[in-house]
Amino acid sequence: xxSTSKPKPAARGVALAVLGVLAIGxxxxxxxxxxxxxxxxxxxxxVVYLLILGNAMNRQLQDVPLAVVDExxxxxxxxxxxxxLALQSGRQLVVAEFVADRATALDGLRRGRYRGVWVxxxxxxxxxxxxxxxxxxxxxxxxxxxEGALRQIWTEVAxxxxxxxxxxxxLEAYPYLDYLTYLGPAVxxxxxxMGSMVSGGLQVLEDRMFGxxxxxxxxxxxxxxxxxxxxxxxxxxxxxxxxLVLVCVVFFTxxxxxxxxxxxxxxxxxxxxxxxxxxxxxxxxxxxxxxSLLRGMFGIINVLLFFPSGALYPVESYPNWLARIxxxxxxxxxxxxxxxxxxxxAGPPSVYADWVFLATFTIVCAVLTKVLFRREV
Amino acid sequence: xxxxxxxxxxRLTKRFGEFVADDEVSFSVREGEIYGLLGPxxxxxxxxxxxxxxxxxxxxxxxxxxxxxxxxxxxxVRRSIGxxxxxxxxxxxxxxxxxxxVQGKMYGLSGRQLSERIELRLNQVGLWExxxxxxxxxxxxxxRRLEIARGVLHSPPVLFxxxxxxxxxxxxxxxxxxxxxxxxxxxxxxxxxxxxxxMEEADFLCDRVAILDRGKLLCEDSPDSLxxxxxxxxxxxxxxxxxxxxxxxxxxxxxxxxxxRFVTPxxxxxxxxxxxxxxxxxxxxxxxxxxxxxxxxxxxxxxEDVFFAYTGRALRDA
Numbered sequence: 096x097x098s099t100s101k102p103k104p105a106a107r108g109v110a111l112a113v114l115g116v117l118a119i120g121x122x123x124x125x126x127x128x129x130x131x132x133x134x135x136x137x138x139x140x141x142v143v144y145l146l147i148l149g150n151a152m153n154r155q156l157q158d159v160p161l162a163v164v165d166e167x168x169x170x171x172x173x174x175x176x177x178x179x180l181a182l183q184s185g186r187q188l189v190v191a192e193f194v195a196d197r198a199t200a201l202d203g204l205r206r207g208r209y210r211g212v213w214v215x216x217x218x219x220x221x222x223x224x225x226x227x228x229x230x231x232x233x234x235x236x237x238x239x240x241x242e243g244a245l246r247q248i249w250t251e252v253a254x255x256x257x258x259x260x261x262x263x264x265x266l267e268a269y270p271y272l273d274y275l276t277y278l279g280p281a282v283x284x285x286x287x288x289m290g291s292m293v294s295g296g297l298q299v300l301e302d303r304m305f306g307x308x309x310x311x312x313x314x315x316x317x318x319x320x321x322x323x324x325x326x327x328x329x330x331x332x333x334x335x336x337x338x339l340v341l342v343c344v345v346f347f348t349x350x351x352x353x354x355x356x357x358x359x360x361x362x363x364x365x366x367x368x369x370x371x372x373x374x375x376x377x378x379x380x381x382x383x384x385x386x387s388l389l390r391g392m393f394g395i396i397n398v399l400l401f402f403p404s405g406a407l408y409p410v411e412s413y414p415n416w417l418a419r420i421x422x423x424x425x426x427x428x429x430x431x432x433x434x435x436x437x438x439x440x441a442g443p444p445s446v447y448a449d450w451v452f453l454a455t456f457t458i459v460c461a462v463l464t465k466v467l468f469r470r471e472v
Numbered sequence: 473x474x475x476x477x478x479x480x481x482x483r484l485t486k487r488f489g490e491f492v493a494d495d496e497v498s499f500s501v502r503e504g505e506i507y508g509l510l511g512p513x514x515x516x517x518x519x520x521x522x523x524x525x526x527x528x529x530x531x532x533x534x535x536x537x538x539x540x541x542x543x544x545x546x547x548x549v550r551r552s553i554g555x556x557x558x559x560x561x562x563x564x565x566x567x568x569x570x571x572x573x574v575q576g577k578m579y580g581l582s583g584r585q586l587s588e589r590i591e592l593r594l595n596q597v598g599l600w601e602x603x604x605x606x607x608x609x610x611x612x613x614x615x616r617r618l619e620i621a622r623g624v625l626h627s628p629p630v631l632f633x634x635x636x637x638x639x640x641x642x643x644x645x646x647x648x649x650x651x652x653x654x655x656x657x658x659x660x661x662x663x664x665x666x667x668x669x670x671m672e673e674a675d676f677l678c679d680r681v682a683i684l685d686r687g688k689l690l691c692e693d694s695p696d697s698l699x700x701x702x703x704x705x706x707x708x709x710x711x712x713x714x715x716x717x718x719x720x721x722x723x724x725x726x727x728x729x730x731x732x733r734f735v736t737p738x739x740x741x742x743x744x745x746x747x748x749x750x751x752x753x754x755x756x757x758x759x760x761x762x763x764x765x766x767x768x769x770x771x772x773x774x775x776e777d778v779f780f781a782y783t784g785r786a787l788r789d790a
Contacts, residue, residue, distance in 0.1 A: 312526075470527075
């Protein structure tokens, strides 16, 4: 049949499948090796995200401009003004301006000069009339912070002398964590997401568009091998990005409770999460034909996976429909496991359930991909 | 049969809705033969190749590669074929050798067997010196040679080449043609199907040529036979120093000149069957009768003419 004499027949069956997976992996590795910028860009995005978002959202409100109109001029209003000044010099929540008349203050509010106006009306007294707060509710954060702080001042001023509520008991179960540290595991997940998109989803799609795919399809390796190879290759690259970011997080944020065992389990979690996301990308592009689809899809998938996962806000407070998305989102489980391992110092057994979900998710996606995948052009 | 005819195609048809890309195409290719599918863009060449390489299921009809049915025995077919497609199947970020290494594993080659095979093929296509160069740095012609090396890496008995020289400059094209000559010496049994819309390529490379137009296989034969069969034949222009008489005109017809057309009383155009030297014989006849021949032009039949005769269109307008 063949013209050249073969020293041994080419591999078939399982041996061929292993070689096929190796070949896809070899190519993914070499692609990354030749273009380290790919890996860097997948990592830069999450780290920048962490730094910008962490510092932008973590901050307590500061220097919110507030106008105070004292129409009362009595002892209560003096107390109130002292309270505001304390707020300004202490917590630095406000920059207060004492305005003579109500009209000027409200005009300033409308022009955006003040975020709130606190009117201390004529005859201010605990039995009434009370102070009134007119706030700029286009900015909810400032509105609520101001309202809360001013209400507290009035509560203290109006309380009968000598009466003081006992402060409630408050205990923190874990060492102090700032928002930046809280975001750490989320950033690892973001790196996995980006990495699996670049090396998994995008690569598969580019291969199909430029025809490299065709080169795979005419070879004797099975469709199953193609799916497993591509998912594994994508997952390994995404894991590299995830682990590198994990190392950054461990170095740059205080994680007092981390042990070697929980760190190793965190690496395993990164790999399993990467597998599930890579499998999801491949499933989404099992039949896709153009990168315009990816462009549209990337934003949606990013939002659908990242935000419902509880990366930025606790999952428990989600409305019902969002909680359902969250429950099906592999990032939710990866993130929960990483938080347990890194922030709470929990041992590996506490995240086994999450691992089982991630593994199952991967297998379901891979099987669906195998079914949907068309070996034709 | 399959040992001498590694490729057998029977009434293979592909429809896309109303459009018939390939219409009951039948042919077979012998061992060691280069078979050319000649046709303009959209003739159905690529669709035909895609069906034969298991990338597209046929609507009806069958084909066998090495005796394996292209629909029912896909993996056996895939093991038997090498392909060089129009798609870019070279990874630009990988070196020449890495590209072949990835490809070889897909065919179950590994270890020393794989590296020996890579060296053999790279030497055959003249790329061994560039083995560690990243594919992006290769010229178009070299890249095509790399793709051909990929196609034959696993020593398949059948090779498909979809427009192997399209988009290459004349020199690179020539280099690839020469390479085919060497490849045939090393692989005397390799059956090759080659699609092209370049007549001179089909003429130069192919043992047999089939003309495909609008999905139909119009004819198949060796390039020479196709030309010889062509009735319109050679086009001859002949100009004498004085007026050609009716009598001499009749004599010219008797030596094989047909369809004589006088442009002027001294300048005549006529057709002649190819390969019979009619143009020269007619000229000699007139010289014997005292004419002086001031102009003689004999245009030989090309595959271009053959294509025109079968399709009624020039290949480039099609």
